[in-house]
Amino acid sequence: MSALLTLPKLAEHEFRRLQKLMAEASGIQLAPNKRPLVAGRLMKRLRHYRLGSYADYLQLLDNPLFIKERRLVVDLLTTNETYFFREHPHFDFFGEWLARQRGPQKIWSAACSSGEEPYSLAMVASENARTQDWSIVASDLSQSMLARARDGIYDMAQAKYFPEGWLKRYCLNGVGDMSGRFRVQAALRERITLREINLTQPLPEALGPFDVIFLRNVLIYFNNEEKQRIVRRLITQLRVGGLLFIGHAESIHGFDLPMRLTCPSVYELL
Template structure:
């Protein structure tokens, strides 16, 4: 059970695009085959083509969620793209927030970005009111964020002092892993949200939005639509941070660049 027909690939690509908005290029066929092998076996299907038939005509929402979870690219780690964390520290020090400070990690994957932000806020703002919200399309990723248990190597760019203050080192069967401290976990909330659809009505407004390393998967019209939708959740004085490899140029958005990958409402 190693390959799938072009027709089956097209059907999976269409299904995935309908849910996530992400178009899988034909060059991704081998990757899709690899990622769906195990699901096909678990579903008792004898070939990938048969599994796709099952997905299209018999399987329910739960199986579709598993496929979406498998096909999303979730790579992330703590303190990725450190310029943004330096920017945030600088902002908080020069313009201390008056009320509760809210930050949104808008494609949070397994939660490392949200917890990196939380460590920084706990350090700079301490017990003053702040909150981090992490959202992702993938249910498996939302659950990983809530679990807050990570392989130690994902934290290799975490300041040593933060590791000591905010993480618990795993022992016994948790050897090689770290758990985020409860005091931090209590101020970071994960939930599902699809950036291609209406966002949860009670998401609220944010002072800073991290929209990083997700726009790369979308074409220009989808990128613009997502960014506009996300900007509705940004305070007028807020900042939008995107991945340094992503460009918002030529999308005709109501923002202006403050520095690379940092935007403010225009």
């Protein structure tokens, strides 16, 4: 018990082992300045197992009986900050582009986190698509994030960037124990297929082709070589003339891809 009263420190060599674990499991490179964040996020797991050090926790992770715990580490250390209509100019551009398209439209939210992005896309498609024949695939590496996306339940604060009237149109307000929360309507949730996909690994068969791929705020977690591999892998799933969206803070400059920039951080496959 006394060991738990003193907060253990994550030593440099222990952090390097966790860096290796994350790189092997997800391809994500944990930068050296992430050590405090890693220590903080894993502290709850030390407390859960009543362990007094990160060395003890790493020993537990090496045990083949704790494969699920290793997966949980990846979930905990994957940054999942997101909200509805994040980087809203993308959604304005997507809606205007969609309104000009004919025929079926297939969209992929390739790092969907807890679902805010694909549900935002679904609302935009509902408003702007010229056809009802559209669908969205939403994927993520994290099983826990996919579970949250599947539920489609969010705090009301998440609705602050909704266009006027869209919360009432596409969501249900919670009552009683669910007060202060909302749930995306079933008709919209049913439009989205959720899949567990690791973008650093070969992609599942029969995934695309897609008309639009959103790959936003993901590439910043990889080194330059891995970024190129991921983007090249994903655009094999994009039809000619289709669009790739990346985050405003990201760049694929110098990747020598058959794409042209159509607006900031939006590329068309040639």
